[in-house]
Structures are given as structure tokens and as C-alpha cells.
Amino acid sequence: MATGRTHRPATRSRGIPEATVARLPLYLRALTALSERSVPTVSSEELAAAAGVNSAKLRKDFSYLGSYGTRGVGYDVEYLVYQISRELGLTQDWPVVIVGIGNLGAALANYGGFASRGFRVAALIDADPAMAGKPVAGIPVQHSDDLEKIIQDNGVSIGVIATPAGAAQAVCDRLVAAGVTSILNFAPTVLTVPDGVDVRKVDLSIELQILAFHEQRKAGEDAAHSDGTGPAAVTREESDASADQGPDGDVPAVMPA
Amino acid sequence: MATGRTHRPATRSRGIPEATVARLPLYLRALTALSERSVPTVSSEELAAAAGVNSAKLRKDFSYLGSYGTRGVGYDVEYLVYQISRELGLTQDWPVVIVGIGNLGAALANYGGFASRGFRVAALIDADPAMAGKPVAGIPVQHSDDLEKIIQDNGVSIGVIATPAGAAQAVCDRLVAAGVTSILNFAPTVLTVPDGVDVRKVDLSIELQILAFHEQRKAGEDAAHSDGTGPAAVTREESDASADQGPDGDVPAVMPA
């Protein structure tokens, strides 16, 4: 998963396992599709197939919600949509700020999936004065000087960081100080936050690297196992050869490095 | 984690646990930063702090690589960078195609992190004829009619899907048929692929929903524990959690997908 939690001792949140929480949105999406097709009930088997999971797992997940299925019939689609929505807190309004309106920030601002689930883009914030006032996705960009005020005025508790890596921690600190307690981080950095603050990260580069690893394995099964040897001597002399193309530690880019 | 694997029975890839593979890019990033500062060696403790993980975990991770640290000293930064890069397959060139050049696709195309790690954007593909030829991030967009040819001509094995949900599965099928064996999916859909094809997904909406869940819990600790109402038959112990606000108990709770 492109995502990874930061910290958090795998604490069960009120009896609901983290792994289950992470799947609820998946179920919700599948259920919503069924709902739109006016399907009244669905079996664990069908729903599991739609969500791409094991049916036993799905049943156990629902059992944590104290779910109500009917044996011999299945689950009531509408009811389940409502229950999961409520459990996830989607029945309320979540004002969100996006900090860093570059390519990615703009893409996020335009992303329809936000609004459709109770998430409302309350403000777009960027450090570039030239951006101030410029509308993106119909919302005028505000300067980061006003970050604290914006957070407080809008009662924002969820912040999205889409800045370059170098700015992320500073932005994060300011968000937290202003009252934000949940952060979705797109910058390729490890963020340090106080207890009580949740951070989730989305890291494109990491995802690609994981794919590359598996891809290499697949390819390597037939062909080359020739390079292999890691000559012990390699250490020093190789330094420039092995050398990575420097650029990436301080990525100027807007996305995860 | 913004990411989630699809399928895959938690298979160990050549003895290296999945969880470890997922952390290697993190270590690599931290190491690259050290390398740029010309730090010669680093202890597991220091590196673990930089990567935001437990030091014992880090040492165990490296031990799977047959890693070479020096007791009493630590790890040689350059050597480790080289080893991890090689293990992840980053020493070779990975041509990548991005399908769906909307806001997100464009952001991805502009993402600098691609090039810096051996990933090369070989082509941008979109279904809109109006986009064809138009350059994005310096690369001309090509029409999806030519998808198969593009994949084959460039020897692409990794594809990025940034299309609307509705188009994702069809695009996925075509990519796979054309020879792509690793897919990074940004579309909010569960993709079905044949065995041997890896799919990783990045799902914004899911990440936000998970944050909302925890946010709700944090907020709910002070406030509402007042639900009380015990309407309709309560199946299990905790079931009260699911039953509440009588008035809209069976309301469709319209929630767009």
C-alpha cells in the first residue's frame, strides 16, 4: 500500500482492528455501487468478491461493527452503507486544508472524491505569494502566513501536506500547533508529530520501488543472475559508480521522492 | 497506508519479507541524504531514527539482505546505498507509462522522483483525442489507440493508471495483455488481474476516511457517549454502537461512491 501509518502501536480503536478499519472504505465503495443499482441485499461472498477480499475476512470485519446480517439471506445494502459511513465518521462534515498547491496540490483540490464523502476543501494554502488569490478548483489560494488563522476559523482538524519535502516538517509543525490532529502526507519525508496526532503517508516513489523489486524478481527468474556477486572490495572504489544520481534527497518536486 | 497490495498471499520474495521490502525505500532515502552529506558510516540506531523505525527492526531487515555492518562501528553508507538499490532493482532502467493524463496524471508526469530512481516516463497516454500531441511535462501525449504498440516498442513492464474509475479495468486489461506485469493504480477501483501481475493501489479517498475514523474517535472521547437509545433487537454486546439516532436509522444515507 502506498500508505503506511506512522507510529501507532497497532492500537485497537474501540475494539475495531486497524486492518478492519482500513478495509471499511473498500466495502463502502462496493456497497455504494450496489446501492446505486438498487440491489437490496448482498451476501458476504458477493460483496467480498466486489471488494477483492476473502469472504470470511469480510464477515469477521462486519462482526466487529456488531453488524447485522441475516443468515440465509445476506446483508441489507442500505443499512450497511449507513452503518459503515457512521462508523467511519462520514456522516459529519470534515473541513480539510491542502498545503502546497503545486501540480499535486492542484490535482488534489480538483479531486472529486473529496467532496463526495463528507470531506470539504476548506482552504488551499501555498507559500508562494504569487499564488495568493489565484483560484484553483474554484477556491482562491491563500498565503501560508495565514495558516493558523485559517485552521482556527474553519475548525479544521485534517490537513493534507503536498509541499516539497524540505518544507513538510515545518508545515506539519504549524498545522499541529494550530490544532490539526490528522495529517495526510504526500511529501517524501518522515514526519515527526506529538502523541495524539495521526499521520498517514502516500508515497509514490516507494510504491514504484516496491513494484520494481517484484518486477526484477519476475524477470530474474529466467535471465541474469549473473551480476550477483557483491565483491567485498566494492565498498570504496565503487563510491562514484554505485553513486546514485544525487538528486532526490531534496526533491524539488511536489511529490514523494 | 495509502497503499494496499492487491491479492498476493503474503509470499516471501526470495526470503525477503514483504514488510521489509516495503521499508527498503525508506532506508534508501535516509541513506541517500547521509551520502549527500558525505557521512561515511551510520549506526542502526541513527539510521532507524532517520527512517522513523525501530532499530532492531532495521537490523533484522538488513540481515535479510545478508547485509554487512561492522560491529562496534555501524554500516558503510555508500555500500548500503548500493546494495539496497541493487536489491530493489533500481540499478536498471524502468520505462513507465502513465495512462490518463488528467490533473493527477499530469502531476505524476511532472514528478521529479521518477527519473531520479531509474524510473523513466516512456510515454503518456490518454483517451481524449484532443490531448494527443499536446506536451505534458515535455512529453507529447499519445492516444490510447496506440497503447499496445507503445508498450511493446518501449519494453514497458510497469504501468501507472490515473484514469477515472470507470475506465481503469479496461485500461488495466489492455496493459496486461500488452505485456505489463506491474501496475500502480490511482483509480478508486479494485482491479482484477491474472496471476503473475502485481497491483499496488494508491487511494486518496481511503486514506482520508481512515483519518476521519480516528479523528472521530478522538473527538468522541469527550463528547457523545450519550447515544444510549437501545432500539430494535440488539444482537451482540456492542451493538448499541451501530444502532442510534432512531429517526434516520434506516435512511439510505446517500453517500456517493
Next chain:
DNA sequence: CCATCTTTGTGCACGCGTTCACAAAGACAT
């Protein structure tokens, strides 16, 4: 050469998550 000190590499135990497999529950037909 020996002693001491640092840091790695790992054996071990524990807990979460997954999956199987089945009994209990209810729908439905007779």
C-alpha cells in the same frame, strides 16, 4: 596480547491478522 567498549546480528516470545471450517440462525417450502 589482553581488556574494554561499542554495535551488530538474532533467538525468542508475543500479538495481530488471516483463513478454515462448522455450528447456529433464520428463510422458505411443504
Next chain:
DNA sequence: ATGTCTTTGTGAACGCGTGCACAAAGATGG
């Protein structure tokens, strides 16, 4: 009512991942 058939809910076993804690390895100094 009673029996049959479907599908849920869950007990139990297993495997992966995590973190502690320590012995082994090597550097360093006398």
C-alpha cells in the same frame, strides 16, 4: 410444524511481523 437449504458469525490454528534482550564480533587503547 417440521425439514431443508442457505448464509452468517466465530472458535481455533497458523503464520507473519515486531521488539526485547543478549551473545558474538570487532574496534580501540594500553
